[in-house]
Amino acid sequence: MSGSYEQSLRDTARKERSILTGTGGGGYEVALVYPNRYHVAMSNLGYLSVYRLLAGRFDVNVERATLPEPKDERALKTAGRPVRTIESQKDLRTCDALLFSISFENDYINVLKILSLSGIPMRASDRTDGHPLMGAGGVAMMINPEALSPFMDFFALGEGEGLADEIVEILIAAKGRGVSREETLEELAKVSGVYVPSHFAVSYDTSGAIDRIENLKGRVNRVPVRRLDDFDAMSFCSPLVTDGTEFSDMLLVEMGRGCPYSCAFCGTKTVYGRVRHRPAEGVVADMKRGEGIAGRVGLVGPAVASHPDFTSILRHIEDLGLGLGLPSIRAESLDDDDLRLLADLGVKTITLAPETGTEHLRKRLGKAIRDEEIMDLAFRAVDAGITQFRLYFLIGIPTETQEDREGIVDLVKKMHHQVRVGSGGKRRVERITASINPLVPKPHTPLMWMAMADPKELMTHIRALTKRLSKIGGVTTIYEPPKWSYLQCLLARGDRRVADILEAALQNDENWKAAMRQTPVNPDFYVLRERDENELFPWDILDYGIDKSSLFSRYKAIIS
Ligand code: SF4
Numbered sequence: 001m002s003g004s005y006e007q008s009l010r011d012t013a014r015k016e017r018s019i020l021t022g023t024g025g026g027g028y029e030v031a032l033v034y035p036n037r038y039h040v041a042m043s044n045l046g047y048l049s050v051y052r053l054l055a056g057r058f059d060v061n062v063e064r065a066t067l068p069e070p071k072d073e074r075a076l077k078t079a080g081r082p083v084r085t086i087e088s089q090k091d092l093r094t095c096d097a098l099l100f101s102i103s104f105e106n107d108y109i110n111v112l113k114i115l116s117l118s119g120i121p122m123r124a125s126d127r128t129d130g131h132p133l134m135g136a137g138g139v140a141m142m143i144n145p146e147a148l149s150p151f152m153d154f155f156a157l158g159e160g161e162g163l164a165d166e167i168v169e170i171l172i173a174a175k176g177r178g179v180s181r182e183e184t185l186e187e188l189a190k191v192s193g194v195y196v197p198s199h200f201a202v203s204y205d206t207s208g209a210i211d212r213i214e215n216l217k218g219r220v221n222r223v224p225v226r227r228l229d230d231f232d233a234m235s236f237c238s239p240l241v242t243d244g245t246e247f248s249d250m251l252l253v254e255m256g257r258g259c260p261y262s263c264a265f266c267g268t269k270t271v272y273g274r275v276r277h278r279p280a281e282g283v284v285a286d287m288k289r290g291e292g293i294a295g296r297v298g299l300v301g302p303a304v305a306s307h308p309d310f311t312s313i314l315r316h317i318e319d320l321g322l323g324l325g326l327p328s329i330r331a332e333s334l335d336d337d338d339l340r341l342l343a344d345l346g347v348k349t350i351t352l353a354p355e356t357g358t359e360h361l362r363k364r365l366g367k368a369i370r371d372e373e374i375m376d377l378a379f380r381a382v383d384a385g386i387t388q389f390r391l392y393f394l395i396g397i398p399t400e401t402q403e404d405r406e407g408i409v410d411l412v413k414k415m416h417h418q419v420r421v422g423s424g425g426k427r428r429v430e431r432i433t434a435s436i437n438p439l440v441p442k443p444h445t446p447l448m449w450m451a452m453a454d455p456k457e458l459m460t461h462i463r464a465l466t467k468r469l470s471k472i473g474g475v476t477t478i479y480e481p482p483k484w485s486y487l488q489c490l491l492a493r494g495d496r497r498v499a500d501i502l503e504a505a506l507q508n509d510e511n512w513k514a515a516m517r518q519t520p521v522n523p524d525f526y527v528l529r530e531r532d533e534n535e536l537f538p539w540d541i542l543d544y545g546i547d548k549s550s551l552f553s554r555y556k557a558i559i560s
Contacts, residue, residue: 005072005081006089012038013086017241017293020052026059028172031085031095031132033065035102035110038086041066042245045238045252045300046138047101050160052239057165059172063087065098067110073117082118092118093132097171100136100152101160105491106484108148111136112506115151122503124153124198129181133171137163140492142225142271144443144539147494147502149197153185157542158193158226159257161234166191189217193226195541202496202538208525210495210536222543231257231276237286241294250325251290253283255301255313263355264366264558265394268302270444270544280309284316296323305333314341326351331377332369339384349433350381353392357407361397364558371411375418378429382419387430389415395461396439396453398559405461408434409468412475433476434469436462438485442492443539444546446554449531452489455482487512489527495538497521 032051034041041047041064054062063085068076076083082091092098092114100111115122120131127134136148137156145155156163167188174184189196199219205211215221228234236254243249258275259268287297297317304326307313317324324345331350334342342350352374356362359370378389393408412432419429438458441447459482466477490498501523504515516523531537533552 005068005075006084008069008072009084009086009089012242012244015242015244018239019237019289019293020055020239025061026057028060028168028175029090029095029097030054030060030062030168031065031090031092031098032062033092033098033100033111033114034067035100035107035114036067036104037069038066039245042238042240042242043247043252044101044103045236045254046103046160048238048240048252049236049254050099050101050137050164053161053164054168055239057168060168063090065092065114067114068117073113076117080119083114093120095132096175097133097135097168099156100134100138102136102138102140102148105140105147105488107140108491108502109505109510111148111151112502116506122506123150125150127153127181133181133184135167139271142542143267144492144494144537144542145195145197146496146538146541147491147498149496150499152197153181154188155195155197156193157195157223159228161236162226162228163191163193167194186217189219192224195223197496200541208522209532210538210540213536213541220543221541223541224543224545225271227273232279232282235282235286235289236278237289241290247296247298247325249294250296250298251287251294252298252300253286253290254278255283255299255304255307257301259302260306261303262366264364264446264554265355265397265439265442267442267444270546272302273544275303275306277307277309280307280313280316283309283313287316287320287322290322291320294322296325298325305331305338311335311338311341314338314345317345331381332373334377334381336380336384339381339386343385347386349388349390350377350386351390351392352377354411355392355394356397356400356404357393357409357411358404361400361404361407364399365394365397371414374411375414378415379419379422382427382429383423387428388433389429389431390433390435393434393436394439395436395465396458398447398450405465408436408465409472412469413472416472416474429474431474431476432472433478434465436465436477436479438480438482440485440489440492443537444542444544444551446551446558448493448537449533449535449552449555450559451528451530452486454528455486458482458485483512486523486527490523493526493538495526498523498526 034047054060065085121127133153135154136152137160141155170187185196188194199217201214203212238252256277258272260275416429441450462479469475469477500519504518505512508514
């Protein structure tokens, strides 16, 4: 049984094509853990970038580990056997450090699952010097790590490429000196961007809101989030290519960080700071690294099409004879040349994010795009040969009315109609996938004060919209169930007490309802409550240098 798990890990590793010359091979054993299945992990450029960085060090032996596939997970659980690494099937318990890369709140439960399967105590306070040190980074941790605080020894808050080297150097030196776990954490806590939760005390007032956050070691009460100093000079591409991922046969290349737009529901602006486009030469050099191992390039970034050299980068892809995969693209800024190049490179679907069905609500959220511009883009895309669209919509927006929701149906209808009429009946939109998702008010955004809309009402609206959209030919509707959005909101806005719900969910085989009933923590307090202007948030531990009052002014303007 364990043999088949190990064999499947060996098979997985054998199918990978790599640009790496080694995986370190040094004496310090790191397992870089992605808390989801292999195919999801291998689609995450952030995770793969840190792997590449550590694999380039002579003093570290880094190996990857993921949540086992369902059949292996069941077998390991029954037999009480641990999760192992992909490269050499190493037992996670024998590693010096487990470093988790966490991008999504819904993966938190998988962190606990991996520890539980491996027989490692989940709570940091229950682990001793004989256990691996446990750290976590990734974009979800940069939003709010607090729900995972009781389980982690430390968090790396910031861009991993800037922090990883500093952290492992401290870990290696501490191991060399044979110092205790606590002394190692003392050293780590001195690094800007490292947050050691056990060094902080959080107290609550009678309403349940946070009253005080205090650094017990007398250092700063807020941890500055680290950014990369020399972004331009670095290489950002996936070191491994495999067919066992969402983006098969594709080398992922990062185009830049930050976003020029400022949508009220999105934390990208705060989390990644100012827009940093990578120099085109760096992007092209990375694409060339994949020659011989990948047939396609995947361009990654929040605003790929806004890159000033987007067109010339597309031409390079064409010259290299590669295909193009665009995991997603904010397409509003594409001109006719770009659209033709995209079509020539095999792109069949364009993603657009109108977010709302009406212009006035869109404007309220900070998206200035007009319906007319969406129709114009659809027309030009179809003319260039791209006939499928994915449209992202949000519901549960402050001040949203029935008319705004009806506007979603109207917008989709109008796209079909205008392309057909505009081309004199010669062209048509083949398929529209309307993705309808509840708005999850996230930390570090102007909407962090708002109460999420009631999941039952959201589901009623989604059902009504799905019914109406299904009557339009060539339209498919997909949506995130509001009960998942509720959970995402709970974990994204949770404090340390929410860890009890996570633990109970694991014990109840992910029956979240049972978990919430079993713990005294009230999840609605985190999800369905509008906050006071001056409330201290769990994520205030992270210091982005942002003025909360300006975010609050924007919130007031949005809800007025
Ligand atoms: S939603 Fe997209 S376009 Fe808007 S700020 Fe976020 S990353 Fe930028």
